[in-house]
Amino acid sequence: MSDFRSIQAGDILSLRTSNGASEQIGSRKRQLLDIEDDDYERTASTTSCGDGIRLSWSSDSDDRRSVQNMREQAASVVKRGKRLLARKKSRHEESTTVPTYINARRQKFDQAIKDPHNLALPPNYDGIPDLSHDVLDAEDVRPQFKMAPNGAFQDIWLSKSLGIIPAPIAQFLRSYQVDGVAMMHEKFVYQQGMILGDDMGLGKTVQVIAFLTAAFGKSGDSRDRLRMRLMRRHERWYPKVLIICPGTLIRNWERELNTWGWWTIEVFHGTKKYDILSTAKQGRLEVMLTTYKTYDIYESEINLIEWDCVVADECHLIKESEADITKAMAKVNSLCRIGLTGTAIQNSYEDMWSILNWANPGMIGDKKTWIKKISKPLKAGQSHAATWAELKLGRSTAASLVTNLLPRFFLRRTKALIADQLPKKRDMVVFCPLTTLQTEAYANYMQPGDGQRFAKLVSPCICRDKKNLDPKCESCRTAKSDQNEHFFRKCVNSLHLANHLAYVIPRNEDSPLEREKAMAVLKQCLPDKWQKYYKRSPLVNYADPELCGKWKALQNILKLWKKNGDKVLIFSYSTKLLNMLDTLLTSNGNYSFCRLDGSMNYEDRQKQVDKFNTDSNMFIFLLSTRAGGLGLNIVSANRVVIWDPNWNPTYDLQAQDRAFRLGQYRDVEVYRLVSAGTIEEIVYARQIYKQQQANIGYTASNERRYFDGVMGEAEKKGEIFGSKNMFTFDKENVMLKKIVNKTNVAEALTAEIAGLRVAEINVDEATTVAADEAEVKHLLEDDTNKDLDDEVAKKNFMNLTRSDKSRKSERTDPITAILNHVGVKYVHNNSEVIGSSKVEEEISKKALEAGHEGQQVRPFEASDPGEFFFRPPMDVRRRQFNSMAKVFGFKSPTDFALHVERMRQHERRDLLEEFYTTKLTSIELR
Secondary structure: OHHHHOOOHHHHHHHHHOOOHHHHOOOOOOOOOOOOOOOOOEEOOOOOOOOOOOOEEOOOHHHHHHHHHHHHHHOOHHHHHHHHHHHHHHHHHOOOOOOHHHHHHHHHHHHHOOOHHHOOOOOOOOOOHHHOOOOOOHHHEOOOOOOOOOOOOOOEEEOOOOEEEOHHHHOOOOHHHHHHHHHHHHHHHOOOOEEEOOOOOOOHHHHHHHHHHHHOOOOOEHHHHOHHHHHHHOOOOOOOEEEEEOHHHHHHHHHHHHHHOOOOEEEOOOOOHHHHHHHHHOOOOOEEEEEHHHHHHOHHHHOOOOOOEEEEEOHHHHOOOOOHHHHHHOOOOOOOEEEEOOOOOOOOHHHHHHHHHHHOOOOOOOHHHHHHHHHHHHHHHOOOOOOHHHHHHHHHHHHHHHHHHHHHHEEOOOHHHHHHHOOOEEEEEEEEOOOHHHHHHHHHHOOOOHHHHHHOOOOOOOOOOOOOOOOOOHHHHHHHHHHHHHHHHHHHHHHHHHHOHHHHOOOOOOOHHHHHHHHHHHHHHOOOOHHHHHHOOHHHHHHOHHHOHHHHHHHHHHHHHHHHOOOEEEEEOOHHHHHHHHHHHHHHOOOOEEEEOOOOOHHHHHHHHHHHHHOOOOOEEEEEHHHHOOOOOOOOOOEEEEOOOOOOHHHHHHHHOOOOOOOOOOOEEEEEEEEOOOHHHHHHHHHHHHHHHHHHHHHOOOOOOOOOOOOOOOOOOOOOOOHHHHOOOOOOOOHHHHHHHHHHHHHHHHHHHHOOOHHHOOOOOOOOOHHHHOOOOOOOOOOOOHHHHHHHHHHHHHHHHHHHHOOOOOOOOHHHHHHHHOOOOOEEEHHHHOOOOHHHHHHHHHHHHOOOOOOOOOOOOOOOOOOOOOOOOHHHHHHHHHHHHHHOOOOOHHHHHHHHHHOOHHHHHHHHHHHHHHHHHHHHHO
């Protein structure tokens, strides 16, 4: 690889412009199947059909059509199962090595590019007169947009890869998009792979189309319609591209390609698949679109073609290295593999390894090495209980990953680049209390010792009397399977109870087995009341606010939003929950709504989106998190409700971005509903954990270390991992609030020990009254310093009242009043929990500078309060709050409380820092 990477762009340019060189570039003719067309007869697949017939393509057109029909039948529903089973067995037996045909192509290309003419430069159109005329008609170019362009109408020269983004497209690209196009085209020229990991909504699709335009040497005008046919006539090399994406995005890709240029596109779907493959083989298409599912089924046939580039949209779908689709995608017959995803790291760092390894097979080492050198150090260093040595290794590994490895294969930009073009977004997490009836049911279902019992799933072998379950023992396998089933059922029922008790009430449409299981759970949850709810109609149960704490809050919020003219998206991963909401909204009659879920075909889904976007009277859109959270543009909505958190944080983030994206002109408010004290808190806490891990992997961020636990480490389950934590019910407290407070206290005391300024302490931002934030030990309990109060009051009055005047028109948030009314005690902004703090930055800096002495000591060890959370007595907090009101020039504590309620969390923090810093400074001077 070093032979061609050392070639400079100027050297290639000089070769292109030398005598006769331009005629040589692109003259090579690529044979799709490494055989001549005239004597073409090749076995299309090594997999036998269900009837044992082995199929081949013949040179005779009639025979070929007959064979295609037979192959189409072989892929029918009847025989597809057998093919998939055989393929799965084959894949299971395969090693993780790169396919031989990929290695052969790589060796051939590396050898060829010792002559730079053989790089995958744009096709050579010299000597083709039909393409040499100028296009003067402004309407004969694409795209045609009414909006103002971002730049001048001129070509953009890609100096590193000798490509050109034509002016009709270039004028509408932002500078960061040009950078993305440049990197993709450079990888294409050298036939390498990469991942474009831009944040959702930054235009990854447009960047790919601009890159393909440069790769095909197109001009962005009507001449592009002629290029493929003329290049075939002159027997010159011309690219072929395969785009694989989720089914929901097929039509979007087709539409965008036709918007931004002239393309010959075929969709590999439906009944004409083999006609399309024949078309591709003959070089009569430019882009073939297909879905991951279809590709998985027809992988061997599709990979008979040597694709010049394969684009995998939403490539995080191949993150599981042992999944069938991942193994199938590893066989993609292309050296240039471009992956698109806004969420390269979803659950673990191994996700990133999978997609990077797909893009550049074998270039980043094996998975075991990745886990040892990257995953484990990063996770260990992020633990609240990490030692100085673990923190140092974790932070240094992150910096090395982001600085040295990723830039070669991975490009990611965030929405911060277009923040000035987007409205504001608030991502609020609401910890809803269970109703009295829900609390009773949940407590009855969570039997004492459940968590401990599931934590010991490994039991003595029944037949061999060993300590651990033996995978070779049939009795052990059966026992393990039963235990896993019981564990899974416990998780599902716990989540159901946390959302709506109607989940566990048997319904007539359920199967006898489902009714029996539901009845058992209902009787366990409500042993004295089950008959009452079993006999009631489903509609009555759905509408009963005592069966669902979330609905108790949401129904009042919906009334407010309806009055304000807002439009609302409600996401849930449960279609059963969507059915309940559907019934409630229908019976209510006051709310117009649409619905989208996985049972609908792609055309019907788009119709529902169009209906919601264009009908101003449409108020609510019910969506499945999985089906509706990807690829849809619903910017007509400005309110988003995530009914139930998902174990995978990216699903919830993608759902939000249906409304918060370019084209949105109203501020967006997101409300995630989490049932306090239940398993849902664990689900959301793990979202925080995974989001922090992703930030570390992307940017080497020094994230705040909230959690003791380390994912995947059996001995370090901490507060959020393991079945014991999952099946513990704390009806009195919000677990996450305690964890955040613990971190606040630890950071505060560590900062004091390390000699940091108290003003740098990020105190508790979660409570609704400023006095509750005085929970660190060094804050004064005696606030009788009246002289100090007067001194500070004069200093701060003008600044604070100036800020208050800017808020005079603001009223107390009515949402807060509604949530307080239904008993919500804790709400926080997700974006303010994620990220670093001043103290964590200083601790991480110190860890990187430290020597080996004392490295096994934990940074928080001397300051960790364990289970003790300092909370001054109420009378002390009341005095402090009154003192703050006076210091900042308010007439009464009530006025000050109303002011604090309107403040953002970072403003509360700044207020407290200034107050206590000034106080401590005054004390030190005495």
